[in-house]
Amino acid sequence: MNPMKKLRLGLLGTVWMFSMFASVLSTFIMQAVSYYHATTTSAGTLESFQNVTIIIVTFVAFSFILKVGYKKALMSIIALMIVVSILMPIINNYWMIKIYLICCGVVLVGMKIGIYSSVSIATENESKQASFLSLLEATWMLASMAGMWVLSYFIKAFPENWLYSMWVFAALGIAVLVMWVFIPFDESAIAKEKDLPFTQQIKDLIAICKNKLVMAIIIIMFTASIVEMGVGAWLPGFYQHAMSISGSLSVQLASFSLILCFAGRIVVIFLLRFMKWNHILFMYYSIGFVILAIVLFTVEPSTHTIEHFKDVPFMALLLPLIGFILAPNAPLLNSSILARTSKEKQALLMTVLAITFAVASSIGARLVGQLMESLGGITGFKITTLIPMLLLVIMILPYSKFIQKGRIE
Numbered sequence: 001m002n003p004m005k006k007l008r009l010g011l012l013g014t015v016w017m018f019s020m021f022a023s024v025l026s027t028f029i030m031q032a033v034s035y036y037h038a039t040t041t042s043a044g045t046l047e048s049f050q051n052v053t054i055i056i057v058t059f060v061a062f063s064f065i066l067k068v069g070y071k072k073a074l075m076s077i078i079a080l081m082i083v084v085s086i087l088m089p090i091i092n093n094y095w096m097i098k099i100y101l102i103c104c105g106v107v108l109v110g111m112k113i114g115i116y117s118s119v120s121i122a123t124e125n126e127s128k129q130a131s132f133l134s135l136l137e138a139t140w141m142l143a144s145m146a147g148m149w150v151l152s153y154f155i156k157a158f159p160e161n162w163l164y165s166m167w168v169f170a171a172l173g174i175a176v177l178v179m180w181v182f183i184p185f186d187e188s189a190i191a192k193e194k195d196l197p198f199t200q201q202i203k204d205l206i207a208i209c210k211n212k213l214v215m216a217i218i219i220i221m222f223t224a225s226i227v228e229m230g231v232g233a234w235l236p237g238f239y240q241h242a243m244s245i246s247g248s249l250s251v252q253l254a255s256f257s258l259i260l261c262f263a264g265r266i267v268v269i270f271l272l273r274f275m276k277w278n279h280i281l282f283m284y285y286s287i288g289f290v291i292l293a294i295v296l297f298t299v300e301p302s303t304h305t306i307e308h309f310k311d312v313p314f315m316a317l318l319l320p321l322i323g324f325i326l327a328p329n330a331p332l333l334n335s336s337i338l339a340r341t342s343k344e345k346q347a348l349l350m351t352v353l354a355i356t357f358a359v360a361s362s363i364g365a366r367l368v369g370q371l372m373e374s375l376g377g378i379t380g381f382k383i384t385t386l387i388p389m390l391l392l393v394i395m396i397l398p399y400s401k402f403i404q405k406g407r408i409e
Contacts, residue, residue, distance in 0.1 A: 010183040023147030053105025054061035054358035062351040085170040089163035133331035145258035189357030195400035257323030264327025278400030288325030
């Protein structure tokens, strides 16, 4: 196997592990209410521990990643999560969940900066870059579903010791860490930016923020992240508290959105052979808006607790389709701007986008939690999905035309 193929394999393995580590948020929010007896508003703030970390860490992480190199940075993050995962069931406290989510913020920084910035090194051209990003994001979804099913099994089999699931994550993390020891990683493409002092890197970061192309992608990704992460964080809680579905079954149902997202990203890889990325996004967003409108205006809550899959209302089963609908977001939007950015500036660009993702995710998760508590779960979902989806339908084609006019150097 040639070095580039080994590198792609390493990145796929790392994305798998990062995803499993980070797949806990929606389950933690649900368990915060059911297991630790927190309020829904308090549970809705849990994502902030993850996303505030992203914002804070991102400002220094890009320089650290550039200084030590992508490979060592990714290995360090995996090692951190192994340690925290081992400690989780030993301590088993609500505040430990917050610490774990803080560490998940570091994982997402590594994904947004370390992994995404490495793709241009692991691929030969823009087309392969878009396809590999789609494959990475598909892998992320599949691993997230695997992580949620592990959590679901432990919640059902060991309701008082469900955090033993973290030891499964730790064992898999060790395997990926060992794999990286044998994978070569040529990082000469970032040598120029790597050698710059931190103050100059900050100046470059500020300069990128002023770029009109970056401003455009920030608006689009901010809107997409609100619906993607807001709903992604609350779907199990929505099923449990708005639809009266049991906790274990709620996690399993929500995990279907991940496998559908995986399927959606595989379909995207195929569609890229025949359609432009902007037309794919417009199609997905438009169909998604129609489906969500039909589901959210017809679904009704159950009058009793639902324990079995066969008793789940049909409309509730359609909600995970949001995973398929949002499947092209990350790979195509990131690829659209990375393809117009020089390799040495890509870590800086992904730093800006990571902060955008964190801020939008926190707003989305908190907004859903507050609206579920004040207006009810179904109404909360209507507001936090349909409005941003409609905005995406309106904005995506003008955005695609605008970014054709420039380049980030």
